Amino acid sequence: MAEPEPAAPVRDLPLMVIGVDHHRTPVEVRERLAVDAGALDGLLAALAALPGGGEAVVVSTCNRLECYLGGSPDRRQVLTLLAERQGLDTELLDRHLYHHQGRHGVRHLFRVVSGLESLVIGEYQIVHQIKTAYDQAQSAKATGPLLNPLFQRALAVAKDVRNQTAIGKHKLSVASVAVDLAKHIHGELSQARLLVVGAGEIAELAVKYLVSAGVRQLSIVNRSPERATALAADLTTTDFKPEVLPWSGLGEALAAHDIVVSSTAAPHPVILANDVRSARKRRRSPLMLIDLAVPRDVEPAVAGLDDVYLYNIDHLDAVVASNRQLRVEEVDAAAALVDSMVASYATDVRHDKAALLAQVAGYFQDVVAAEEVRLRAKLGLADSADLRYGLERVGNKLQHQLMRYLREHAGDPQAERVVRGILGLPADG
Numbered sequence: 001m002a003e004p005e006p007a008a009p010v011r012d013l014p015l016m017v018i019g020v021d022h023h024r025t026p027v028e029v030r031e032r033l034a035v036d037a038g039a040l041d042g043l044l045a046a047l048a049a050l051p052g053g054g055e056a057v058v059v060s061t062c063n064r065l066e067c068y069l070g071g072s073p074d075r076r077q078v079l080t081l082l083a084e085r086q087g088l089d090t091e092l093l094d095r096h097l098y099h100h101q102g103r104h105g106v107r108h109l110f111r112v113v114s115g116l117e118s119l120v121i122g123e124y125q126i127v128h129q130i131k132t133a134y135d136q137a138q139s140a141k142a143t144g145p146l147l148n149p150l151f152q153r154a155l156a157v158a159k160d161v162r163n164q165t166a167i168g169k170h171k172l173s174v175a176s177v178a179v180d181l182a183k184h185i186h187g188e189l190s191q192a193r194l195l196v197v198g199a200g201e202i203a204e205l206a207v208k209y210l211v212s213a214g215v216r217q218l219s220i221v222n223r224s225p226e227r228a229t230a231l232a233a234d235l236t237t238t239d240f241k242p243e244v245l246p247w248s249g250l251g252e253a254l255a256a257h258d259i260v261v262s263s264t265a266a267p268h269p270v271i272l273a274n275d276v277r278s279a280r281k282r283r284r285s286p287l288m289l290i291d292l293a294v295p296r297d298v299e300p301a302v303a304g305l306d307d308v309y310l311y312n313i314d315h316l317d318a319v320v321a322s323n324r325q326l327r328v329e330e331v332d333a334a335a336a337l338v339d340s341m342v343a344s345y346a347t348d349v350r351h352d353k354a355a356l357l358a359q360v361a362g363y364f365q366d367v368v369a370a371e372e373v374r375l376r377a378k379l380g381l382a383d384s385a386d387l388r389y390g391l392e393r394v395g396n397k398l399q400h401q402l403m404r405y406l407r408e409h410a411g412d413p414q415a416e417r418v419v420r421g422i423l424g425l426p427a428d429g
Contacts, residue, residue: 013102013103013105013106013146013346013349014070014071014072014102014146014357014360014361014403015068015069015070015071015101015102015105015106015146015150016053016067016068016069016071016072016073016075016078016099016100016101016105017066017067017068017069017098017099017100017101017104017105017108017109018066018067018069018075018078018079018082018097018098018099018100019059019064019065019066019067019097019098020033020064020065020066020093020096020097020098021063021064021066021098021117022063022064022119022313022314023117024096024098025096026314027294027296027312027313027314029088029092029093029096030062030063030064030065030294031294031295031296032086032087032088032295033060033065033082033086033088033093034060034062034065034294034295035058035060035065035086036265036267037265039085040058040060040136040140041136041140042085043056043058043085044056044057044058044136044137044140044142045140045142046081046085047067047069047073047078047081047142048069048142050069050071050073050074050077050078050081051073051074051077051393051396051397052071052072052073052074052395052396052397052399052403053069053070053071053072053073053403054070054071054144054146054403054404055069055070055071055142055143055144055146055147056068056069056070056137056142056143056147057133057134057137057142057143057147057151058133058136058137059112059129059130059133060133061126061129061294062202062292062293062294062313063118063119063294063313064112064117066112067082068105068109068147068150068151070143070144070146070147070357071146071357071361071399071403072101072361072364072365072396072399073396074389074392074393074396075099079093079094079097103342103346106150106342106345106346107338107339107342109130109150109151109154110154110157110338110341110342110345111335111338112126112130113126113127113130113154113155113157113158114157114158114161114162114167114334114338115127115158115161115167115168115334116167116331116334116335116338119313120176120177121167121331122167122168122330122331122334124162124168125205127155127158130151130154130155130158131155134147134151134155145357145406146357149349150345153341153345153348157338157341160337160341161334161337161338164337165330165333165334165337166330166333167330167331167333167334176209178206178209178210178261178290178292179209179210179213181288181290181311182210182213182259182288182290183213185259185286185288185309186258186259186286186288188214189210189213189214189215190214190215190216191217192215192217192258192259193217193219193256193257193258193259194207194210194215194217194218194219194257194258194259194260194261195218195219195220195221195253195254195256195257195259195260195261196218196219196220196221196260196261196262196263197221197222197250197260197261197262197263197264197270197271197297198221198222198262198263198264198265198293198297199220199222199224199227199228199230199231200263200264200265202263202292202293203231203261203262203263203264203292204231204234206261206263206290206292207220207231207235207242207261208235210259210261211235211240215259216240218235218240218242218243219242219243219244219245219253219256219257220232220242220243220244220245221244221245221246221247221249221250221253222247222264223247223264225244225246225247228244229244232244250270250271250275251275251278251279254271254275254276254278254279254287255278255279255280255282255283257287258285258286258287258288259288259290260287260288260289260290261290261292262289262290262291262292262293262297262298263291263292263293263297264293264297265293266293266295266297267295268295269295269296269297269298269299270297271289271291271297271298271299271302272299272302273299273301273302273304273305276289276298276302276305276308277305280305280306280307280308285307286307286308286309287307287308287309288308288309288311289302289308289309289310289311290311291310291311291312291313292312292313294313296312298310298312356406356416356419356420356425357403357406359423359425360399360402360403360406360419360423360425361399363423363425364395364396364398364399365395367395368388368391368392368395371391372384372387372388372391375387375391402419402422402423405419406419
């Protein structure tokens, strides 16, 4: 499960992690937080521009939206930015968000990339998703001396955990869970007719698992016929050839197939209740739909139709729950290894380029804490929450300018000496 929020920020590294995941946030909220690929660069730029910040990586998958922020931005400002950009009520979002700082944030990332926070414990797909998110942030010039070494280390941690523990043994993935569900409804799959809607990575994984489980009748529907044709060609063998159907024939295809696996990138449902209702009238056997998309591809009302079985991402947890207990020892070993790697990273970071940034953040944290104590006593305040909030905002704005200066002059010894001199930081770092 997701780790509890720390009681207070950790000063050793100016890092904030803020997000939602399947542990505490239902799919109807997560799907509204899914970031469209075309909007990702804009979100990265907006997050990196927040006072006190400067670097950002955004991980957006069907199970989580996480923002990794280099610096010490104000949590409320991050929350407001996400709510406004995704069209969500701020208070609703606040009820679901988790928040980690410093080493707690490092630990969370290392657990995520190791598969310890996944819906299916130990699944390896998350490594590719983290790497893709990091590559996208790098391309958008949203990373720097704080997040670059962190994410590079995280990817190395994932490899070490996989090599040194058995957490990936008999692993399941979202795609393989689709096989379990299909067998549960239809039994032997050699006679089942499978329709795949969408031709992206998750859909391709689902196809490969289902084919390996015995499916021999497969059709593919995708808005891009070229992508569907490419997927069909990739799966074609001497005795197996998928059929590519036009997107306009989706309604007809629903009636002609027994299992539908849908995983498109559409921002709204593509399989509607009326279409499924019509398809059911033209068939005798049950229709099973596995919706692997976030936002969801299948209209929720489909679940209420007779002889129709609809499963979405949030249903998969129950399917794999029986396997989790079998891996308790493996999970414990992986978690212990992650904790040791967090400690190692915390030691190493004091000797790399992030060390000065951590010192700058610590300087302003000390100033804010000292001024809060002084002003609280002088003004006779019993509750200084608003006072501290105001001081932190001022500190973040000042800190942001120095952080930006250091990032713009990364590796420049003269720039580092200037900042150390201004703040009175020790020359040896």
